[in-house]
Amino acid sequence: MNRSFRSPCLVLLALVLTVSIQACAAKGPSVELKGQTYSIEIADNDASREHGLMDRTEMAADHGMLFVFQDDTPRAFWMKNTKIPLDMLFFDADRRLVSVQHNVPPCTADPCPAYSSGAPARYVLELNGGQASKLGLAPGDEMQIHR
Incomplete structure (x- = not known):
């Protein structure tokens, strides 16, 4: 191989590898529902679960908690203190959809009403209101978690 050609190829290869590594590192956790991927924040301790999506005035369409x-x-x-309507999706230990609370409005009363899973659940996914209907989700649908 010609040396003058090899050097630009090596530089290009290094650039492609760097961009690929950065893209994988920046991807972060996500879930997949019916082929649609949502970037997620994970609330897995008491403090993060208690705060949830409070005080958010907007959330990207492809994002959730x-x-x-x-x-x-x-x-x-x-x-409480959540300012955007949300869909609450309740999943069991096998990540199968148990129930959905659709387009739950922000709380304007005190005390705020509670929205129940109606059955045992291990995971709760909050998405922007209307996403569950848009995806046509039904009980038994599976959620894939990518960390």
């Missing part, structure tokens, strides 16, 4: 628990039990969530 995944609440992770250590056990399966009926869950109830509320919208």
Whole structure:
């Protein structure tokens, strides 16, 4: 191979590898539902679960928050200090959809109403209101988690 040709090729290869590594590192955790991928924040301890999406005035359409628990039990969530409508998707330990609370409005009363899973759940995924209907989600649909 000609030396004058090899040097630009090596530089290009190094650049492609660097960009690929950065893209993988920046990707972060996500979930997949019916072929649609959502970047997520993970709430897996008491403090992060308690704060959730409070005080957010907007959230990107391809973003959400995944609440992770250590056990399966009926869950109830509320919208205190949450300023955007959300879909609450409740999943069991096998990541199968148990139930959905659709387009839950921000809380304007005190106390705020609670929205229940109606069955044991280990994961709760909050997405922008309307996403569950847009995807046509139904009980039994599987969520894939990518960390």
